[in-house]
Amino acid sequence: MSGAPNPAPTNPPPPQIETAAGQPSTVTALGLAQKLKARFEGLISEPTEFRAEITLRLSDIQRIAEICSYAKTELGFDYLVDITSLDNYGEDPRFTLVYHLYGYGHLKYLRLKGNVSEEAAEVPTLTGVWRTADWHEREIYDMMGIRFKGHPDLRRIIMWEGYPYFPLRKDFPLSGRPSEMPEVAFTQPAPLAGGPFVTIAGGKDTVSREPRVRIPDTDAVEMNARLERRRDIKGAHGEARGPGPIQPKKERG
Amino acid sequence: MQTHTEIGYNSKVEGDVVVTRLEAAINWFRKNSLWPMPMGLACCAIELMATGASRFDISRFGAEVMRFSPRQSDVMIVAGTVTYKMALAVKRIYEQMAEPKWVIAMGACASTGGMYRSYAVLQGVDRILPVDIYVAGCPPRPEALLDALIKLQNKVAKEPVLSTLKKVA
Numbered sequence: 001m002s003g004a005p006n007p008a009p010t011n012p013p014p015p016q017i018e019t020a021a022g023q024p025s026t027v028t029a030l031g032l033a034q035k036l037k038a039r040f041e042g043l044i045s046e047p048t049e050f051r052a053e054i055t056l057r058l059s060d061i062q063r064i065a066e067i068c069s070y071a072k073t074e075l076g077f078d079y080l081v082d083i084t085s086l087d088n089y090g091e092d093p094r095f096t097l098v099y100h101l102y103g104y105g106h107l108k109y110l111r112l113k114g115n116v117s118e119e120a121a122e123v124p125t126l127t128g129v130w131r132t133a134d135w136h137e138r139e140i141y142d143m144m145g146i147r148f149k150g151h152p153d154l155r156r157i158i159m160w161e162g163y164p165y166f167p168l169r170k171d172f173p174l175s176g177r178p179s180e181m182p183e184v185a186f187t188q189p190a191p192l193a194g195g196p197f198v199t200i201a202g203g204k205d206t207v208s209r210e211p212r213v214r215i216p217d218t219d220a221v222e223m224n225a226r227l228e229r230r231r232d233i234k235g236a237h238g239e240a241r242g243p244g245p246i247q248p249k250k251e252r253g
Numbered sequence: 254m255q256t257h258t259e260i261g262y263n264s265k266v267e268g269d270v271v272v273t274r275l276e277a278a279i280n281w282f283r284k285n286s287l288w289p290m291p292m293g294l295a296c297c298a299i300e301l302m303a304t305g306a307s308r309f310d311i312s313r314f315g316a317e318v319m320r321f322s323p324r325q326s327d328v329m330i331v332a333g334t335v336t337y338k339m340a341l342a343v344k345r346i347y348e349q350m351a352e353p354k355w356v357i358a359m360g361a362c363a364s365t366g367g368m369y370r371s372y373a374v375l376q377g378v379d380r381i382l383p384v385d386i387y388v389a390g391c392p393p394r395p396e397a398l399l400d401a402l403i404k405l406q407n408k409v410a411k412e413p414v415l416s417t418l419k420k421v422a
Contacts, residue, residue: 159373160338167372176372187337188380190370 061114295333
């Protein structure tokens with residue numbers, strides 16, 4: 001073994017992002033978003049900012065791979081943090097895909113969003129850009145039923161092959177649906193019995209919105225009426241008895 | 254069928270003779286060497302490991318021989334959440350265990366599905382296996398598991414043995 005210490009591993013230098021004046025500057029997420037928007041004019045919306053996070057909306061998600069490839073090679077977004085999907089049930093297009101990008105050179109985040117309809121339910125894969133997209137996309141396929149064109153291994157990742165439903169879709173009940181695959185697995189609906197974990201939208205307070213047990217056929221109107229009755233009972237009995245708030249000590253003398 | 258569990262031992266008798274019934278002796282052997290099949294599926298398995306470690310020391314009850322082979326196990330301790338994906342694997346491992354065999358459902362998940370009222374979780378392992386002892390808790394403390402083991406020992410001690418054997422024609 002030689003006495004010379006191993007050279008420290010060196011990361012490739014981050015791509016230099018230059019301003020219009022040709023001077024290197026401190027990179028901002030907004031600036032990177034503007035660059036991406038300038039490159040794909042008409043395809044990307046104006047960046048929106050929320051809590052210092054930049055979001056871009058894509059009008060055509062079928063070009064996501066091209067956009068992300070540019071963001072990786074030219075804008076230094078070398079890390080795909082996550083891909084998630086939303087189900088906007090009842091709207092068209094139904095699904096939204098959300099891509100979170102990050103760059104270890106400039107330490108900036110960028111979020112890309114694009115819609116895909118239920119009929120298509122297919123978007124290009126990003127495995128050619130970031131290999132880590134493989135499992136993210138498999139999970140989305142498993143839970144939401146969105147397929148990824150060109151994916152090298154598009155199998156279910158959590159549920160088993162042959163499970164007939166996509167459990168994170170909004171029209172899939174919390175308790176599940178029965179299914180049967182001989183020798184592999186089966187499922188049965190879970191006995192929810194009106195609770196726990198039921199919420200009633202529109203309730204005025206937490207007890208109305210999240211009851212311990214949901215009485216069958218109750219809705220927000222009924223739960224709010226119950227809330228009023230509770231108030232009436234409290235009013236009839238007066239305020240809570242017991243010692244009142246602590247009074248400040250009277251000064252002596 | 255109720256059988257006698259006492260074992261009579263009289264040190265005055267020459268030659269250290271133990272007088273008992275065969276059934277009681279067999280049950281005594283069985284209940285003091287219950288080798289567990291640790292079916293650790295979730296956080297209950299951590300408590301199961303603690304039960305086996307020195308502070309709680311499951312070997313005080315002769316059940317320290319955790320066998321990761323169903324062929325050598327007597328009691329399957331289902332410790333954790335049984336998902337539907339795992340369910341038939343658990344059942345298969347149980348079926349591979351040699352008779353006589355027992356099952357302890359450790360914790361809320363294994364007993365009833367626990368807090369997972371979900372499309373993905375089997376609502377109690379007793380839907381696929383005959384459970385002997387249920388242990389409450391999320392997860393149960395090691396004392397609770399040891400209590401379950403003692404209860405199972407009491408159950409094993411009272412089980413009929415010879416009368417269940419099939420007669421040769």
